[in-house]
Amino acid sequence: MRKIFLLLSGLALVAGLALWRFWPAAPPAGTMTFVLAGHSLRFPADYVRMTDAPDPERVDLVALAPDFTPGAADPRRLPAPGEAGPKGRAQIFLSITPAPKSDGSADAASPAERYGPYLASEAQVTEGGLLRRRFEDSSPYAGEDLYLAPPDGEEFFARCERPKIPSDGLPVACTSEFRVENLQILARFDPVWLGEWSRLRANALLLVRGAMSPRQPK
Numbered sequence: 001m002r003k004i005f006l007l008l009s010g011l012a013l014v015a016g017l018a019l020w021r022f023w024p025a026a027p028p029a030g031t032m033t034f035v036l037a038g039h040s041l042r043f044p045a046d047y048v049r050m051t052d053a054p055d056p057e058r059v060d061l062v063a064l065a066p067d068f069t070p071g072a073a074d075p076r077r078l079p080a081p082g083e084a085g086p087k088g089r090a091q092i093f094l095s096i097t098p099a100p101k102s103d104g105s106a107d108a109a110s111p112a113e114r115y116g117p118y119l120a121s122e123a124q125v126t127e128g129g130l131l132r133r134r135f136e137d138s139s140p141y142a143g144e145d146l147y148l149a150p151p152d153g154e155e156f157f158a159r160c161e162r163p164k165i166p167s168d169g170l171p172v173a174c175t176s177e178f179r180v181e182n183l184q185i186l187a188r189f190d191p192v193w194l195g196e197w198s199r200l201r202a203n204a205l206l207l208v209r210g211a212m213s214p215r216q217p218k
Contacts, residue, residue, distance in 0.1 A: 034059045037098035037182045040213040046070035047207070049093070061094040061207070065193050068092070068203035088171070089190045094204060099184040111153030115146055127195035130156075147174070147194055156197050176201075180208045 034041045049060040062071035118139035124132045131148045135141040149156040160174035178185040
């Protein structure tokens with residue numbers, strides 16, 4: 001009888017170890033987990049920007065340029081990009097959503113091709129080597145400029161508001177988009193960081209890729 005008891009205890013121990021090996025690990029303290037487009041994303045909580053009406057199909061983050069340290073831990077009101085003061089200018093707002101389903105046409109066009117019909121012909125080289133193109137006043141993007149990494153903006157592009165004269169007191173901001181697999185990242189930031197576009201892009205992609213759980217082999 002004792003042998004049977006020891007045998008059953010041994011089997012239970014082996015089974016328990018097997019289950020423990022495949023049981024999902026508890027998330028580290030101070031992290032928040034989201035599921036978007038089939039991906040499990042785990043971010044440190046002090047990157048996450050909480051809203052009054054959270055959208056289950058979107059994750060909002062705040063990071064501080066240039067090093068992308070957490071930007072949401074400050075309990076005070078978050079200033080908008082471009083707001084007076086170093087804190088506002090340093091904030092990079094990121095919104096992560098499932099990427100729109102492609103119809104095979106619009107997504108194949110480069111940013112230069114996509115926005116080409118709305119752009120004035122002249123171009124200027126700006127800090128960081130970006131090309132600046134002005135949107136026509138009759139276009140849907142009147143009052144904005146398009147910045148492209150040569151030659152066509154595939155590596156980086158941003159649409160930036162032009163300062164209003166006289167000023168209306170509202171912050172000026174740029175928006176850019178990045179893709180990570182089937183996720184889309186919309187970044188909103190102060191134009192002061194355009195010269196750091198390569199670093200901004202790399203850090204945004206690194207933050208999101210680092211939050212993605214490894215896919216399990218089939």
